[in-house]
Amino acid sequence: MKRRMLVFFQIAMLLLMCFPAVAMAYNPSAITMSLSKTKASVGDSITASGSTASGAWVPLKVVDGAGNIVVFDAAKANETGSYTIDFIVPAGASGTLTVVVGEGGDVVNEDLVVQTGTGGGGGGGSAGPRPITSTTGSAMVNPRAGGTISLGDAASVKIPADALNGSDEVEVNITKLTSSSAVPQGFSLLGSVYEISVGGMTSYKFANKITITFSFDPGLLKPGESPAIYYYDQDKQQWVCLGGTVSGNTISIEVDHFTRFAVLAQIKTQEILLTDIYGHWAENNIRELVAKNIIDGYPDGTFKPDNIITRAEFVSILVKAFELEPQSGKAFADTSGHWGKDIIATAASYGIVEGYDEYNFGPDDAITREQMAVIIVKAARLTPITAQLSFLDSSSVSGWAQQAMATAVQNGIISGYSDNSVRPQGKATRAEAVTVVVNAL
Numbered sequence: 001m002k003r004r005m006l007v008f009f010q011i012a013m014l015l016l017m018c019f020p021a022v023a024m025a026y027n028p029s030a031i032t033m034s035l036s037k038t039k040a041s042v043g044d045s046i047t048a049s050g051s052t053a054s055g056a057w058v059p060l061k062v063v064d065g066a067g068n069i070v071v072f073d074a075a076k077a078n079e080t081g082s083y084t085i086d087f088i089v090p091a092g093a094s095g096t097l098t099v100v101v102g103e104g105g106d107v108v109n110e111d112l113v114v115q116t117g118t119g120g121g122g123g124g125g126s127a128g129p130r131p132i133t134s135t136t137g138s139a140m141v142n143p144r145a146g147g148t149i150s151l152g153d154a155a156s157v158k159i160p161a162d163a164l165n166g167s168d169e170v171e172v173n174i175t176k177l178t179s180s181s182a183v184p185q186g187f188s189l190l191g192s193v194y195e196i197s198v199g200g201m202t203s204y205k206f207a208n209k210i211t212i213t214f215s216f217d218p219g220l221l222k223p224g225e226s227p228a229i230y231y232y233d234q235d236k237q238q239w240v241c242l243g244g245t246v247s248g249n250t251i252s253i254e255v256d257h258f259t260r261f262a263v264l265a266q267i268k269t270q271e272i273l274l275t276d277i278y279g280h281w282a283e284n285n286i287r288e289l290v291a292k293n294i295i296d297g298y299p300d301g302t303f304k305p306d307n308i309i310t311r312a313e314f315v316s317i318l319v320k321a322f323e324l325e326p327q328s329g330k331a332f333a334d335t336s337g338h339w340g341k342d343i344i345a346t347a348a349s350y351g352i353v354e355g356y357d358e359y360n361f362g363p364d365d366a367i368t369r370e371q372m373a374v375i376i377v378k379a380a381r382l383t384p385i386t387a388q389l390s391f392l393d394s395s396s397v398s399g400w401a402q403q404a405m406a407t408a409v410q411n412g413i414i415s416g417y418s419d420n421s422v423r424p425q426g427k428a429t430r431a432e433a434v435t436v437v438v439n440a441l
Contacts, residue, residue: 190216213252232260282431305431312340312363332361370401370424
């Protein structure tokens with residue numbers, strides 16, 4: 001009997017000793033984890049996945065060799081207890097990182113080796129090309145990686161991965177242009193003009209938007225003026241406003257194409273107060289050119305619209321209106337020391353004006369309407385038209401001016417008077433000259 005009791009006691013003790021171990025082994029909330037890669041490079045995406053209790057929150061920490069937490073995230077398990085957490089290997093990471101999921105006594109961890117070469121992780125795949133960084137204004141860029149190309153602190157282009165077309169490396173260039181003559185009237189240039197190209201093409205369309213940034217001189221801004229990035233439309237031959245976000249002395253914007261860019265500010269002009277143009281037939285045209293600083297009024301606040309205009313004055317208007325870059329062209333003997341010498345030389349170099357002969361231009365002579373027609377047709381580069389004029393005095397048009405007069409009339413640049421005359425030898429007034437230029441523009 002004693003022997004039987006002893007055996008029973010021993011069996012009971014064994015059961016009591018085994019039960020806690022069995023209970024501890026059965027833990028439905030014990031967390032598991034596996035990594036999509038165990039070797040990776042900076043910038044690679046890693047997925048941690050596993051299982052835990054249904055609906056439980058799973059914290060994730062990535063710890064470096066010094067014990068610093070370099071990544072922290074969390075996700076909630078689904079109804080079946082499965083979870084996934086994606087994270088990026090952070091910049092500056094090196095050596096072996098420890099990925100830890102769970103909390104309290106329910107945690108698991110796994111090592112993640114950060115590679116410094118181009119070899120891949122988690123199965124031997126390639127980590128892919130790295131984004132390029134250049135401050136010289138030129139770089140070969142892999143479309144899969146993108147990069148940032150800057151010209152010192154003056155201009156930069158940030159190209160995301162897959163924004164470039166194709167798969168081969170292409171050269172991206174930022175070129176600072178020395179000429180700013182294309183800047184339109186009524187605007188001020190706050191920096192330099194830049195031409196950005198891809199593979200030698202100055203006109204390029206991206207697959208995705210990229211970011212361009214330019215520096216500018218805030219000191220050039222006047223009260224009420226603000227900077228904006230403009231691009232040059234080659235087809236329309238004009239600058240188009242893009243806008244931009246200003247930060248200090250830089251301005252940035254996203255674009256989907258490359259061409260010529262500049263930071264401009266529209267000049268804020270005061271209301272034009274001219275005492276003698278109200279109600280005049282050319283009032284709007286006069287106000288337009290005065291606002292653009294193409295022509296001025298007089299110090300006494302008048303414009304004198306019906307005064308005769310000289311040949312030099314008309315040429316001055318044209319050079320400003322058509323934004324002609326200064327040139328050292330023909331120098332006439334009678335323009336030496338004249339205020340319009342350089343302006344007349346510029347117009348002559350473009351083939352817009354000629355003198356009476358090799359030595360004389362007649363800068364202070366009143367310009368006739370047929371002379372004005374010849375000059376404006378050349379300045380506007382209009383295709384010559386041969387047509388019969390229907391004015392009462394059409395026969396009075398000089399032979400050398402007939403084609404130009406017909407071209408100007410047909411293009412709506414010059415019109416006749418109410419009596420159906422065109423008065424080709426008549427002296428042009430300031431109002432008529434302004435109107436002809438506005439019509440040509």
